């Protein structure tokens with residue numbers, strides 16, 4: 036049918052003029068998905084013709100038909116029409132809403148957009164100027180409530196349009212518009228006066244009044260377009276668009292009648308550009324009415340369908356349809372395409388998409404709708420069509436968007452008496468219907484022991500009460516065990532057409548939720564699989580939305596970081612994060628935001644991320660008194676980021692004692708602090724058990740060997756089934772440095788001071804010299820290997836002279852240390868005389884379940900004697916590495932390498948949260 040016009044040898048304008056008076060369609064949606072063109076009414080056509088489905092016959096018959104018309108019916112497969120129709124002379128339909136028509140300048144811009152469209156024929160649907168529809172409803176309201184200020188209000192309406200017209204038009208156009216405006220306002224005055232007298236307005240009176248906004252805006256725009264010399268008519272759609280009521284505040288178009296009327300209209304006014312009124316229509320009896328809610332979009336879709344438009348463009352003030360509410364998800368993106376069903380689903384969830392009703396008329400004709408921003412013409416907008424062309428088959432791309440609904444309650448009806456008993460769900464939902472509550476989602480497991488559904492929270496009390504009444508007996512005898520209400524719920528829905536045919540989508544969704552530590556209360560997925568709906572706690576909803584969105588969308592794996600202890604390691608880490616953040620974002624899609632830094636006296640908090648180029652200064656100037664509880668609350672209350680990590684860069688036992696609670700709250704923990712893993716065994720085991728049982732991560736690579744891969748190497752051995760026999764090494768960067776450099780040229784105390792200066796020592800160097808730091812590392816590795824040892828089980832040879840153990844500060848210790856230099860010089864020379872060196876080593880004896888820390892002497896050719904700087908060396912002897920141990924060696928202390936090790940843990944966390952590897 037559309038092919039008739041397409042293959043026409045006539046010039047386009049003439050073809051269109053001929054087409055419409057003669058085009059009459061019937062039986063358009065047949066069961067065989069055929070389109071039929073009824074030529075019987077077309078007197079210029081004679082005979083009978085049926086068009087086949089192959090390209091050749093289609094085209095041949097088309098041209099035959101046009102050159103030598105025949106009467107009868109043409110049926111063409113829908114797909115053929117799409118394939119063979121050239122787009123050239125088809126209609127382009129545009130719709131401009133009230134905001135687009137808000138001022139004379141905007142109306143002029145609308146005219147420019149229409150003129151810039153190179154389609155041969157354009158039909159432009161407009162709403163009333165912004166606020167005018169409300170003004171018109173207000174007139175009616177005032178008149179029927181006997182408020183005679185309706186006269187002044189009508190005057191304001193008049194003034195507004197007159198002013199706009201004077202700005203926009205001139206000469207004869209202006210005169211004729213104003214004369215029409217005058218005459219319309221007079222009839223409105225008469226109508227409103229009648230309403231005032233009656234104290235009542237019928238729906239059609241009201242519709243008559245209200246529809247004038249569109250009549251005026253359409254006329255103004257058509258004059259504005261004509262001013263540029265383009266042929267343009269305006270159409271009062273009440274003359275063509277016939278609708279019938281189909282429910283409260285709802286109408287259905289009468290396509291056949293509307294089409295007939297449209298043809299007649301075209302036969303009278305075959306212009307290339309037509310500006311038509313949105314929103315208004317008439318009944319079959321020619322009584323003015325409106326299309327009710329979302330009226331103008333609906334008008335555009337119906338008219339788009341009537342003229343078989345190439346495309347319907349809905350102009351608005353946003354760049355298109357977002358992948359999620361941009362107020363909640365800052366990385367939401369504009370979708371380039373959506374299928375009709377996806378748009379449908381999304382509009383249900385309140386996304387700023389078209390009302391589902393609007394989509395129906397164009398959907399049946401496969402006419403694409405494009406949503407575009409009139410204030411940003413460069414944005415291509417979102418195209419809603421049958422099967423988006425750019426669906427490239429990516430797993431991630433099959434979810435198009437996420438939406439949420441808040442303020443819901445779940446009702447759970449449970450009991451063994453439900454299974455296999457037909458009618459239970461019918462009974463439940465008829466109660467819900469009687470209460471008038473709206474069921475948002477339903478879920479029933481196939482065991483049939485429970486059925487749950489979500490309703491708006493404000494309706495749940497009535498639903499619950501009614502269910503208790505209805506099932507009183509069943510509850511009393513135990514056939515039902517409970518009717519339970521769970522308040523404070525939200526729905527998160529993932530929408531996407533290709534979820535249907537793509538395995539793994541729900542796995543990704545639930546994985547993202549699990550990793551954000553979000554509990555899912557109920558799940559529903561319709562058979563259409565356009566939508567997976569999960570019910571969760573309302574307080575988790577935005578976080579869930581962000582977690583799911585960032586997992587599917589491309590956008591970054593976002594991780595909010597809280598740094599505790601911005602000292603040497605913490606401070607170096609902050610600087611490394613500053614330098615690397617942009618690269619990570621660009622190359623790895625990882626978005627790290629430090630949202631808090633706390634030292635022991637002050638803390639700095641931010642909801643969206645601290646500017647790391649000046650964190651030191653900010654911490655000095657804008658900080659508040661430090662309070663660890665508030666700091667942690669700031670992290671856990673933050674709903675901007677789905678994933679959070681606390682990085683403990685202190686050496687504090689009390690900070691470490693909180694890890695368990697933080698992990699419980701779903702906050703990941705990363706630390707170079709050895710206190711937790713080398714503290715009391717029971718607490719350590721509790722922590723590890725929690726870590727294993729949750730999706731919350733606890734990483735501590737830098738606790739042993741700083742940035743060297745010690746923990747990860749050990750884990751790799753264990754997890755692949757190797758057996759640890761023995762771990763031996765130099766675990767202290769400080770002591771390594773000291774004995775590597777204590778070669779007779781400098782005193783022992785000087786070398787210790789150098790190690791401290793180089794940042795190798797613990798905050799208190801006695802922790803290093805006493806062997807405690809090494810013992811802690813031995814314990815950490817021993818426990819990691821499965822040994823259940825306490826720190827006190829490790830015999831430690833302390834290098835701290837007894838007399839200095841009681842020094843009150845690290846400084847005092849450093850001052851008094853030189854008095855022991857002689858003793859040290861002696862020990863060193865004795866070893867040297869024997870061709871040996873001093874080395875401080877730690878041992879994990881897994882076979883005998885023991886650990887040990889001591890100062891040993893090694894021959895000069897021993898690998899432990901070959902170290903330099905702050906090198907650590909760790910030798911793993913295992914079942915697989917039995918003859919030759921696996922050795923890891925390198926600098927094992929120092930700010931950069933340690934902070935680097937902590938940073939590595941942060942990235943390990945990001946990657947386990949879904950960042951690319």
Ligand SMILES: NC(=O)c1ccc[n+]([C@@H]2O[C@H](COP(=O)([O-])OP(=O)(O)OC[C@H]3O[C@@H](n4cnc5c(N)ncnc54)[C@H](O)[C@@H]3O)[C@@H](O)[C@H]2O)c1
Nearest residue numbers: 600601602603604634635684685686707708798928929933
């Ligand atoms: N220096 C290294 O080479 C190295 C290597 C591996 C591991 N580590 C570990 O890294 C951690 C930090 O070492 P560092 O050398 O940076 O020490 P540091 O003394 O320079 O820094 C510690 C910071 O933590 C702050 N702090 C202490 N208690 C706090 C509390 N309760 N709340 C908030 N802040 C607190 C301090 O004010 C200081 O700013 C230690 O656990 C250490 O064992 C250090």
Ligand SMILES: N[C@@H](CCO)C(=O)O
Nearest residue numbers: 767768769796797928
């Ligand atoms: N003080 C420690 C830091 C690394 O844990 C050392 O010297 O090894």
Ligand code: NA
Nearest residue numbers: 736739741743
């Ligand atoms: Na390490």
